[in-house]
Amino acid sequence: MSGGTILEVRGLSVDFDTPRGQLHAxxxxxLDVRRGTTLAVVGESGSGKSVLSRTILRLLPPSASVAPGxxxxxxxxxxxxxxxAAIRSVRxxxxxxxxxxxxxxLNPVRTIGSQLAEGLRLHLGMKPAAAxxxxxxxxxxxxxxxxxxxxxxxPHQLSGGMRQRVVIAMAIACEPELLIADEPTTALDxxxxxxxxxxxxxxxAERHMTMILITHDLGIAAGRADEIAVMYAGRLVxxxxxxxxxxxxxxxxTAALLRSIPRLDDPPHTRLFTIPGRPPVVFGDxxxxxxxxxxxxxxxxxxxxTPPMASDEQGHLxxxxxxLEET
Amino acid sequence: MTSDSSPTATLxxxxxxxxxxxxxxxxxxxxxxxxxxxxxxxxxxxxxxxxCGKSSIVRALMQLSPYSRGAVRLGGVDIAKLSTxxxxxxxxRFQMIFQDPISSLNPRRRIRDILEAPLRINGRFDPVxxxxxxxxxxxxxxxxPAGALDRYPHEFSGGQCQRISIARALVLEPELLVCxxxxxxxxxxxxxxxxxxxxxxxxxxxLSMLFITHDLAVVRNVADRIAVMYLxxxxxxxxxxxxxxxxxxxxxACLLSAVPVADPDVGTxxxxxxxxxxxxxxxxxxxxxxxxxPAARELCARVEPGLIESGxxxxxxxxxxxxxxx
Amino acid sequence: MSTIIDSGTGVETPEGAxxxxxxxxxxxxxxxxxxxxxxxxxxxxxxxxxWLPIPPPNRMDxxxxxxxxSKAHLLGTDLDGRDLLSRLAHGARVSLTxxxxxPAIGLLGGSxxxxxxxxxxxxxxxxxxxVTDAMLAFPSxxxxxxxxxxxxxxxxxxxxxxxxxxxxxxxxxxxxNALPLISREFVLAARTAGASDAYIMGREILPNMVMVLLxxxxxxxxxxxxxxxxxxxxxxxxxxxxPSWGGMIAEGREALExxxxxxxxxxxxxxxxxxxxxxxxxxxxxxxxxxAGGLS
Numbered sequence: 001m002s003g004g005t006i007l008e009v010r011g012l013s014v015d016f017d018t019p020r021g022q023l024h025a026x027x028x029x030x031l032d033v034r035r036g037t038t039l040a041v042v043g044e045s046g047s048g049k050s051v052l053s054r055t056i057l058r059l060l061p062p063s064a065s066v067a068p069g070x071x072x073x074x075x076x077x078x079x080x081x082x083x084x085a086a087i088r089s090v091r092x093x094x095x096x097x098x099x100x101x102x103x104x105x106l107n108p109v110r111t112i113g114s115q116l117a118e119g120l121r122l123h124l125g126m127k128p129a130a131a132x133x134x135x136x137x138x139x140x141x142x143x144x145x146x147x148x149x150x151x152x153x154x155p156h157q158l159s160g161g162m163r164q165r166v167v168i169a170m171a172i173a174c175e176p177e178l179l180i181a182d183e184p185t186t187a188l189d190x191x192x193x194x195x196x197x198x199x200x201x202x203x204x205a206e207r208h209m210t211m212i213l214i215t216h217d218l219g220i221a222a223g224r225a226d227e228i229a230v231m232y233a234g235r236l237v238x239x240x241x242x243x244x245x246x247x248x249x250x251x252x253x254t255a256a257l258l259r260s261i262p263r264l265d266d267p268p269h270t271r272l273f274t275i276p277g278r279p280p281v282v283f284g285d286x287x288x289x290x291x292x293x294x295x296x297x298x299x300x301x302x303x304x305x306t307p308p309m310a311s312d313e314q315g316h317l318x319x320x321x322x323x324l325e326e327t
Numbered sequence: 328m329t330s331d332s333s334p335t336a337t338l339x340x341x342x343x344x345x346x347x348x349x350x351x352x353x354x355x356x357x358x359x360x361x362x363x364x365x366x367x368x369x370x371x372x373x374x375x376x377x378x379c380g381k382s383s384i385v386r387a388l389m390q391l392s393p394y395s396r397g398a399v400r401l402g403g404v405d406i407a408k409l410s411t412x413x414x415x416x417x418x419x420r421f422q423m424i425f426q427d428p429i430s431s432l433n434p435r436r437r438i439r440d441i442l443e444a445p446l447r448i449n450g451r452f453d454p455v456x457x458x459x460x461x462x463x464x465x466x467x468x469x470x471x472p473a474g475a476l477d478r479y480p481h482e483f484s485g486g487q488c489q490r491i492s493i494a495r496a497l498v499l500e501p502e503l504l505v506c507x508x509x510x511x512x513x514x515x516x517x518x519x520x521x522x523x524x525x526x527x528x529x530x531x532x533x534l535s536m537l538f539i540t541h542d543l544a545v546v547r548n549v550a551d552r553i554a555v556m557y558l559x560x561x562x563x564x565x566x567x568x569x570x571x572x573x574x575x576x577x578x579x580a581c582l583l584s585a586v587p588v589a590d591p592d593v594g595t596x597x598x599x600x601x602x603x604x605x606x607x608x609x610x611x612x613x614x615x616x617x618x619x620x621p622a623a624r625e626l627c628a629r630v631e632p633g634l635i636e637s638g639x640x641x642x643x644x645x646x647x648x649x650x651x652x653x
Numbered sequence: 654m655s656t657i658i659d660s661g662t663g664v665e666t667p668e669g670a671x672x673x674x675x676x677x678x679x680x681x682x683x684x685x686x687x688x689x690x691x692x693x694x695x696x697x698x699x700x701x702x703x704w705l706p707i708p709p710p711n712r713m714d715x716x717x718x719x720x721x722x723s724k725a726h727l728l729g730t731d732l733d734g735r736d737l738l739s740r741l742a743h744g745a746r747v748s749l750t751x752x753x754x755x756p757a758i759g760l761l762g763g764s765x766x767x768x769x770x771x772x773x774x775x776x777x778x779x780x781x782x783x784v785t786d787a788m789l790a791f792p793s794x795x796x797x798x799x800x801x802x803x804x805x806x807x808x809x810x811x812x813x814x815x816x817x818x819x820x821x822x823x824x825x826x827x828x829x830n831a832l833p834l835i836s837r838e839f840v841l842a843a844r845t846a847g848a849s850d851a852y853i854m855g856r857e858i859l860p861n862m863v864m865v866l867l868x869x870x871x872x873x874x875x876x877x878x879x880x881x882x883x884x885x886x887x888x889x890x891x892x893x894x895x896p897s898w899g900g901m902i903a904e905g906r907e908a909l910e911x912x913x914x915x916x917x918x919x920x921x922x923x924x925x926x927x928x929x930x931x932x933x934x935x936x937x938x939x940x941x942x943x944x945a946g947g948l949s
Contacts, residue, residue, distance in 0.1 A: 044514040160377070189376035190541060194585035194597055216515055219544075219587030223595040242591045260519040261589055262548035268568055269526050270548060272519035278484050279514065389845050418847040425838040433839040435860040441839075444856075445846040495842065 006178060006210050007033040007056070007074055013067035014051055014060065024282040025051040025064075027234045030309065033178075038204065038211040040225035040242075042218060046279045047231040049214045053180045056212075057097055058087050074178070093123045096171035100183040102163035105170070106155040112139070112166050113151030116173060123174045138169040143199055161192035165199065172203055179204070182214045197224055218261060222246060230254050233280050233290035236309070240316035250318035253291045289321065297322045336400070337502050337535040338365040338388075338421070343397030345383045357383040358394070359559035362634075365503065370529060370536040372546040372567060374582070375556035381539050385507050388537075389423055390414060401503070419449055419499035426508040428488035432480035438491060439476040445498045464494040467531070468524050486517035490524055497528070504528075506538045510545060522548055543586045547571055552640075555579045558605070558615045561634060565641035575637060575648035577620050614646070622647055685936050688929030695926055699745035707739040711894045719912045731901065731915045732908055740896040741922055747897040748926070751812050751881040756873035758816025760866055763823020768854050770824065771831035785821035793818050794883060801889045808891050815880050819873055826869055830862045868937045875930035882923055898923045 014026040026048045033039050043049040054060055056072055056079065072079045074095065079087060091097075099105055107115055116135035120126045126134065132151070139147035142165040155163055164184060171179055181200065185193035201224060204211050215221055221228050221242065228245045230238040230253070238251040249255040259273040277294040287306050292298040299322075307319045345358035358380040365371045373381050386392040388399050390406060398405045406417055425431045432441055442461045446452040462472040468490040480488055489509060496504055506525070510518040526549060528534050538549055546553055546567060554564040555576065563576035574580040577598070584597035600619040605611075614620070617627040626646050634642040698705075707727070708714070714734040721729045728737040770781040788796070800814035834840065835858065843853050882899030884890035891897045898919045905915030 044516060190543075190582060191376060191585045191600060194587075194595070195599075197587075198595070217587060218515070218589040222589050222591045223587050223593070246589070246591050257516060258589065260516055262519070262522065262542075262544040264544050264547050264571060264583075264586065264588065266544075266547060268547060268549075268551070269529075271526065272523055272548065274519045274523060275516045278486065278517065391841060391844060415847040418845060421845075423842070423845050425841065427838055431838040431842060433857055433861070444843065444848075448843070448846050448848045448852065492842070499846070 004035050005032050006035040007031070007072070007212075009052075009056075010071045010073070011067065012052070012055060012070040012072065014048075014055055015065050015067075016061075017063040017065070021283040024234055024284075024286075026055070027282075029236045031229060031236060031239070033210060033212060034227075035177075035210050036208055037226040038201075038213055038224060040221035040228045041212060041214045041231060042216065042221050042228055043231035044216060044279050046233060046281050048234040049231050050182055051234075052231070053097070053182050053212065053214055056180065057091050057095055058082075059097075089123070092119055092171075092176070093174045094176055095178045095180065096174070096176040098164075098167055098171050098179065098181040098184045100186050102160065102167045103155065105167045106163060108155050111152055111154055112158070116151070116166070116170055119170055119173050134173075135169075138173055139166070141172075141203075142166070142169045143195070144169075159192075160188055161196065164188065164192075164196055168196070168199065168203070172207065172209075175207060176209065178210045178212070180212045180214070183216070184213075185220070186216075193220075200224075218258065230257075233282055235290060235319060236317075237291070237319045238317060240314070240318075244314065244316050248316070248324075250312075250316060250323035251291075251320050252295050252297050252322075252324060255324055256294075289319070336364040337367050337369075337402060338537065339398070339400035339403075340364070340384070340388065341398040341400070343384065343387060343394060343399070345380070345387050345392070345394045357559055358387070361397075361556070361559070361561055363554050363561065363564060365535050365537055367502070367535055368529070368533040369551045370538055370549055372538045372540060372550035372553045373556065374540060374543065374546060374553060376541065376582075378558065379556040380559040381556055382507070385423075385505060385537075385539060389421070389505060415449075419445070420501050421503040421505065422496035422499060422501040423505040423507065424489070424492045424496050424509050427512055428485045428492060429480065431492040432488055432495075434480055436479075437476070438478055438480070441480075441491070442476075442495055442498055445495065449499065451499070460498060461494075464497045465491075467497060467528065468494045469520070470494065484517070485513050486520050489513065489521050493521075493524060493528070497532075501534070503535045503537065506536060506540075508540055509538075511540070511542070518545075525549060543571065543583060555582065560615065560644065561642075562616065562644045563642070564634070565638075565643075569641060573649075575641065575643040575650070576616075576645050577622050577649060578616050580649055581621075614644075616645075622649075684932050688932040691925055691929045692933065695745050695922075696749065698742040699749050702739070702742035702746065705739075705742060707742070708736040710735060710739040710743040710896050712736070719908070719915070721914060728918055729914050731905060732912060733904075737901075737915070737918055740901055741898070741919060744896040744898045744901060744919070747808060747885075747891050747895065748878045748881060748923070750808060751815060752874040752877045752930075754812045755815040755877045756819060756870045758813070759819030759823045759873060760870050762817075762820040763825075764827045764859070764862070764866060766820065767824040767827025767829075768831050768858065771828045771835060772850065772854055772858075781824070785824045788818070788821040789825075794880070797880065797884060798887070798889055801884065806884075806889045806892055808895070811881055811884055811890050815877055818880075819877075822873075823866065823869065827862060827866060830865050831858055834858045834861055864937075864941045868934060868941055871930060871934035871937060875927040875934070878923060878927055878930075 009029055009031040012026055012029040016023040016025055029052060041049045041052060055066065058079065066080060070080060074090070079090065082090070113132055113135050116138060117128065117131035120131040120134055121128065136147045136151050139150055144150050144162060144165055150158070158166065184200070185196050188196065197220065200211065203209065213225060225242050227239065227241050229236055230245070230251065232253055238245065238249065238254050245254060246258065249258060256273065256275045260275060262272060275294050280290055282290065288303040289298070289307050292302040295302065302321050307321045309317055309319050311317050341362045343358055343361045344356065347355045347357060349355055361380070361384060363371065373384065375381050387394040399407055401417060401421055404417070406414060409417060439461065442464065443452060443457060446457050446460070461476070465472040465475060470487060470490050475491070483491065510521050513521060522545065525536070529536060540546060550567040552565060553567040553570050554561050555578065556562065557578050563570060563574065563579045570579060571583065574583055581598040581600055598621060605615070605618050613628040613630060614632055617623040620627065624647065632644045632646050634644045636642050637648055712735065714730065717726060717730050718734040719730065719732055720726060723729070726736045726738065728741065731737055731740070766781050766785065770778045797814045797818055800817070801810050804810040804814065840853055840857050843857050881890055881897065882902065885897045885899030886903045888903065890899055893900060901919040902916045905912065909916055
């Protein structure tokens, strides 16, 4: 597949109606994803990274409201403007999603095989026998041994890693163009995690899929993503190719985050760098940079005016009045 | 498998066996003869993936669940053999913090009550002295007492709750702090705060710690020694820096290679394991890791390797440990 | 599963959000304030019955038998010429006594047994669950009838019988709520600090169950009013001439076509009281659930 942009997000703002007021979960997010690449969306709790992924597939709860002018263009088509039947035909077929907890995606009272086959029958119109055969093939593709036997089993009979493989099989069953994986390995052991990430990488290469990988783990982003988008308090604050983010972070937040994680090559008992305070949850309108209260480079302009998204020559996006200089 | 429990060790675990009865008369052996020491002022990390038995060890050690065999020695005294009242007297010496910080604090009680409770339970409450003690432990963990004491847990963030839990554990002046995945549920930028607190306590109070985690980078930061577990047994134990730099057991090597590193220039090639994790009830003869070990040989299927000393302060349960020249 | 949880407030993910709140303000007058006003009225009537400018409840005024509402008798009279309003006010004492004391018995007894059955395994749990299951399976009205027949009909015995009957339901609720609490880390922390079982049950677990139990007790109050009414209607409740709402309905039954208000007015009062208690209970339940969602 050639390059080109498969997903364009413009002006995406999402609010939630809560007993405590309007929660600003996303604020004017603009994002491009190039076809065939992997974008890691990195952030902590309250950053809005999960809301972003759910908005693309219109999986938000009724209490959510999307800003009227927002657009999510998938292959040129605005997903936010589609009617319900149309978005249902996109979900699972052209865009697929893998969640953190496989047990929420799997029906505990149905066999693996029947759940896999269901998607094939609904989206591709396959006959039951053909769908079942294809389901077994898919199980083998995601690395499950004895797939025919496993297809007859129930989710509780599988380990966590195997369940996640099944969920991935369901996701790729209809050959989607875009796969969104929301913390797909957070609940798994580290060796299983590596296996699953290897699997996703392999599938992506084989099927020329684009992947959006949502994670809080910078190590995963470093190893598996072509580009990284950093989110903070509902805003996209930095986006660049992976090496750029790690070697030349422009946002003080990104740099601080990188300095605060313990590393395998640190000396033992290193005193880690900490960011004072904690990520905000934003109610009501705010102006100014949301990281300013915790930033050691902040000054008056940072609290008064919201920094716009700026780009340098290499296309490294950042949202900061005082970005870090090139080192 | 015996351990040379030195008399100065704060914690000595010897041949611990934890079994769970299953339907049909079968027995699941979650911990199969584990022995280790934690010396005074030392932090031992207990590392392993799910099913390795580390949670069972913690519950057994803290006397929260029964176990079939083995000795748990605190300062030389086997606490399993104590009467109820004697055990209660010992409890202040070994305390624990948990994985879920919000769930670690009773939502219906104020912080002041939560911190006073251990003192009251142990008959150590005195209106003047206890007030000072509580303030002191809060300061030790970096929480401002004036702003915290009259509040409820839901008013604090996860990182603050975890630090309050640490403060609660310190109120009774324990010698040993057992930490069960204390930072796994915290945001990245908050983990550093809690890890710094723990490291500081180790220095200032000479606290011994048993630190359970699956995150090897955290081990690097916090631990002096590390014990790696697999399917109920320790497969490698030794000085943390050494083990992490030069793993001897194939499983340790595999774990290390699977840890994602926050550096894009480090590749993702790894030592992959073959096969499936065997059922813990079906371990069979020989080394329990052989079914997935890339270096398994014929001997491994016949004879289970014991923990063999290999070098200064290092033991490996492997017939063919990875050495410098393999 | 490790979910990341550090953003500093009770509402950390959009999952804390609920459906739009706008409708609630307007509905709350009907749903909360009117019911509370009614219940307050009933309470006041019960307390002040002796001092109100109304005829005594048992005085039979043969000149004014079977009359509808009038100036002398604000709600009319019954078949024996007794003032309905006065009888309702005095009868409220019976209903309210039962509705307060019986659920209290159930609450205390049920919480105790439920907690014990949750905390301890083995013979104690099996025994408690067996007894509560048996009691729940037994038709409750028959049970109450039997108890009052054995003990003799009186306000005290009716209250005790209904109270005992409600213990199994409270026990089940208490147990169901205690079970997840027992494995929470703050309970483990208390155990590792050396706390006794009694301390843990009373100081750590019970306070977290109180709201749920109180909310259920409020529902129980309305059930008790109806239950007492049924027993009095059947003649095994409070003995005449003490007025009680159920008894008044029974007394007016024989002349329902001729003098409907003698039965219908007491029935309406009972209906409104039960409805009000239910609405208040619903409101408490909603508020409690909204708070609990933020904590878990």
